Amino acid sequence: MLVVCSSIVAPPLQAVAAGVIVDAAGFETFAAGALEGQQNWVAAGASASTATVQSSIVRTGAKAVAVARAANADRRWARPVSGYPTGRYVVIDWDMRVAPTGAGDDVFGPFFGVEAYDATNAIGLLGSLGVDATTGDVLYQTQDDGFLAETGAKATFNAWNSFRILLDFASDKYGVYFNGSPLATTGFVDRSLNLNHFTDADVSTFAAAFDAASLAQPGVAYFDSFRVWESLPGDFNFDGAVNNADLTIWRSSVGGSAADADADGDSDGVDFLIWQRNAGGNVLAAATVASAVPEPATATLGLATLAAALRLRRRARRAARRTSL
16 A cells, blocks of 8 residues: 655646657658658758658658768758757657668768757757667767767668667756667766756768778668657656556555656655656657648758867767757
8 A cells, every 4th residue: 555654745736748849750741752841840951951741661651751861971960949948857759760871880870860969059969869780889979979879789780770879858868769678878978068958859971080081971760750749747668648557656666766757866755646646647649740830841950070189099080060940
């Protein structure tokens, strides 16, 4: 029997605006052809690289996006938004299938994946997750220095895999997940910029090292089921719903931090009361885009610029940086 101490005082009731921020809905409502220019999606970078809505290779439904990186042509595609986050967490989910480049051992990349940005003032990278199309390594970027780091996981080429970035704006950290398994947690990449907004999740491709062969390496990957959303407080397993599965997590986490809904560092009775208030909620059930208005389709993502040299290994490279919106 669950007993909550009567002395626990619930936090003040606040409006919860959690919900879907961007839902590509499997790109099913997009027309075949270039992704940019459709449904407020824009592009930045070298136009030789392309993102094309197509129907030949898909995860679910009838359409997905094929991203083809050309030599020396980093590029990004995104649907910018404003007014986020309204709560603690922003979740970015997508499925991706990467084709192997067949390049030799002296080549890295290109990188295919997603980057999250706060471009409200100074443009800052929150986090990233993706795959090296030559080695298959699942990569993310580390806090402060922005170097690409291997998670220890490898993606199977020519097969669909699921990816997740979990942005925590209370701790200024992000976690990365591969096929449902947590791989790493680190601080926001550009956390020195005091990042506290989410403005865009970019479908990205860029060179994974600075040597000439890696810069010139082309590649192809496919993206499907792309969605960005905010979780409800009390959704401890981040499946979009607040239900008994989350209560089970709370029960096993009292004294720990796995069910910390109020961001005070522990799981206690207050977190139970937050769960209780939101029990039954499901932000993904209707997949309704939340109230903040996307930036107009005529907005432009600033061109990214390479910002640092390699460290000991050619793998270690900083993320490309955007200079304007």
